[in-house]
Structure formats: structure tokens, C-alpha cells
Amino acid sequence: MQNLSPRHVKTEESLRLGVVSGWYSTKVSGTFVSGPHDSEADCLRKIAEIDPPPAKAAKGARVAS
Numbered sequence: 001m002q003n004l005s006p007r008h009v010k011t012e013e014s015l016r017l018g019v020v021s022g023w024y025s026t027k028v029s030g031t032f033v034s035g036p037h038d039s040e041a042d043c044l045r046k047i048a049e050i051d052p053p054p055a056k057a058a059k060g061a062r063v064a065s
Contacts, residue, residue, distance in 0.1 A: 002051045003028055006043040009036070025050065 004025045014021035022036025023043035034050065037043040 002033070004033055004047045004051050006040050006047065008040070 004027060007024050007026045009019060009021050009024060011021045020036045023040050024035030025033045025043055025047045027033060034046050035043065037046060
């Protein structure tokens with residue numbers, strides 16, 4: 001699990017970073033993983049594709065302690 005989050009890069013910052021403005025999925029460290037995306041929703045869809053949430057345990061299954 002990478003714990004990715006959406007981040008919007010505005011025009012001023014995009015010029016400084018040398019990237020296109022838009023939504024990017026980023027690691028906690030700030031490293032861009034994907035993008036630019038047209039909207040936050042598109043970015044969140046990509047995050048779910050790259051880093052799907054953990055599967056839930058089956059009902060009645062024991063959790064290791």
C-alpha cells in the first residue's frame with residue numbers, strides 16, 4: 001500500500017516545477033506518481049486503480065493477533 005493522495009498543482013507552481021498544471025496523485029514524500037488529471041475525481045479514480053483499498057476480511061473470519 002502506497003498511501004497516495006490527490007494534489008492540485010496550480011499554474012504558478014507548475015512553471016516552477018516544470019510540469020503541466022492539474023491534479024496529480026502523490027506519495028507522502030510529495031513524489032508525483034501519476035498525472036496530470038483533469039479533475040480531482042479522475043485523480044482519485046487513478047489512485048484507486050494504482051493502490052486499491054485492502055480487501056475486507058470475510059465475515060466470521062478470525063483476525064490474527
